[in-house]
Amino acid sequence: MRYLPLAVAVAVAGVACHEPTLPPNHTPAYAFDYFGDVFHWPQDRLSVRFFADTRGAMRTYVQRGVNLWEQQFLYGEFRGVLVPDSTHADVIVVWADSVPPDVPPDEGAPIKACVGTTTPEFDVSGVALAGPIHTSLAVLMSSATPAQLAACMRRTVLHELGHALGLFQEASDSLLIMNFTPWVNAPADGDRRTVEVLYHTPPTIAPPPR
Amino acid sequence: MKGVGQPGRWRVGLVCLGWLFLSARPPDRLSAQASLSASLGARYSSTLVHDSIVSPFDVRLGISPAFTLAAALPLAAPWTADVTLDVSYGAVARHDQSGTVAPITHVTILTLGVALRRDLRHGFSASAGAGLLAYLPAERIGIFRDGGGPVVPMGTAALGYSPPLAVRRGLALEARYDLHGFLTPALRTEGFVNSTVVHRVALAVRYRLWKGSPP
Numbered sequence: 001m002r003y004l005p006l007a008v009a010v011a012v013a014g015v016a017c018h019e020p021t022l023p024p025n026h027t028p029a030y031a032f033d034y035f036g037d038v039f040h041w042p043q044d045r046l047s048v049r050f051f052a053d054t055r056g057a058m059r060t061y062v063q064r065g066v067n068l069w070e071q072q073f074l075y076g077e078f079r080g081v082l083v084p085d086s087t088h089a090d091v092i093v094v095w096a097d098s099v100p101p102d103v104p105p106d107e108g109a110p111i112k113a114c115v116g117t118t119t120p121e122f123d124v125s126g127v128a129l130a131g132p133i134h135t136s137l138a139v140l141m142s143s144a145t146p147a148q149l150a151a152c153m154r155r156t157v158l159h160e161l162g163h164a165l166g167l168f169q170e171a172s173d174s175l176l177i178m179n180f181t182p183w184v185n186a187p188a189d190g191d192r193r194t195v196e197v198l199y200h201t202p203p204t205i206a207p208p209p210r
Numbered sequence: 211m212k213g214v215g216q217p218g219r220w221r222v223g224l225v226c227l228g229w230l231f232l233s234a235r236p237p238d239r240l241s242a243q244a245s246l247s248a249s250l251g252a253r254y255s256s257t258l259v260h261d262s263i264v265s266p267f268d269v270r271l272g273i274s275p276a277f278t279l280a281a282a283l284p285l286a287a288p289w290t291a292d293v294t295l296d297v298s299y300g301a302v303a304r305h306d307q308s309g310t311v312a313p314i315t316h317v318t319i320l321t322l323g324v325a326l327r328r329d330l331r332h333g334f335s336a337s338a339g340a341g342l343l344a345y346l347p348a349e350r351i352g353i354f355r356d357g358g359g360p361v362v363p364m365g366t367a368a369l370g371y372s373p374p375l376a377v378r379r380g381l382a383l384e385a386r387y388d389l390h391g392f393l394t395p396a397l398r399t400e401g402f403v404n405s406t407v408v409h410r411v412a413l414a415v416r417y418r419l420w421k422g423s424p425p
Contacts, residue, residue: 024401026263043312074353074400075261075269075304076312200264 251414274300
């Protein structure tokens with residue numbers, strides 16, 4: 001009884017002296033700068049506000065994309081929220097022309113049935129965005145089935161949201177969502193490492209005024 | 211899948227055990243000697259995660275309120291066995307070297323412990339013990355995106371002081387220290403292998419809620 005507290009203290013000290021935590025690999029898989037400049041949404045602009053075209057399945061695709069990108073971060077670097085009004089949005093995602101049918105996406109082999117475009121507009125200084133980032137999605141292959149088209153749109157929205165987060169370059173690895181043509185359904189480890197490094201790199205491009 | 215389910219069951223078990231301990235009616239002979247006390251104070255926790263992406267940063271829990279319920283059962287003098295249920299709640303945030311603080315989420319930390327206390331001279335007492343600890347995040351995000359991790363063992367030590375005037379009122383000052391290993395499933399996925407040893411220090415005022423009358 002007399003020596004029990006001492007025994008507990010020794011056991012506790014033993015736990016305290018084990019090997020310290022090793023930092024993991026944070027090497028980015030691809031470049032993310034825009035001709036040498038870096039953009040990401042700063043801490044004081046979170047949550048980033050996304051507006052999704054109210055037609056078709058766009059809202060579902062954007063919500064899924066925001067959730068998946070949020071999940072790539074461990075340390076509170078990014079948060080996004082869907083807003084109902086495009087005039088109060090930081091990122092606006094719309095259909096470029098026709099609205100594909102809202103059907104469950106095909107889970108088979110991916111085909112390039114659609115295309116996306118994300119355009120950051122700079123102000124006259126050239127080091128700040130002038131307004132919201134605009135993203136548009138268009139049908140590329142009208143012969144694709146509605147389910148194949150839906151799968152392509154789902155992937156491409158996720159890819160374009162990566163650009164809207166500041167990943168301005170394309171990856172060469174086809175297993176990454178930021179490949180020039182996205183073939184996968186979710187960000188991979190290389191995407192996660194790259195966007196993590198981006199959000200810890202001091203930006204040289206300021207966000208648009210609110 | 212197995213790894214996700216088990217911590218949940220452990221946490222539920224921990225809470226149930228705690229409530230059993232608090233609500234169970236002790237045998238008459240024991241209840242005549244046992245006492246129940248509550249303490250409220252503030253707790254500091256050391257760094258939960260240290261990482262470096264471009265530049266080093268820490269993830270820390272701010273100073274948080276700590277509430278403890280303790281049942282004490284006198285053993286052979288001057289020893290007492292304590293069973294404690296401790297809850298603290300705080301904000302987890304990333305602290306960059308530049309001074310930027312990025313909130314991640316809030317977390318409740320629940321511990322159930324047993325300790326052996328010895329009364330010392332001049333109103334002091336000292337105790338040491340062990341227990342189980344669980345992190346219950348408010349939302350599944352960031353380092354807690356795959357949950358708070360398993361229930362982990364912890365070690366604890368405390369020093370109490372009850373000034374002569376406060377003894378009658380059942381009041382005491384208490385400094386508590388404990389340590390445990392911290393590693394969430396999300397951090398493991400990220401590539402962390404070993405848990406961080408987290409040291410916690412709490413300063414609290416303890417108040418005796420109830421004391422059994424001598425037989």
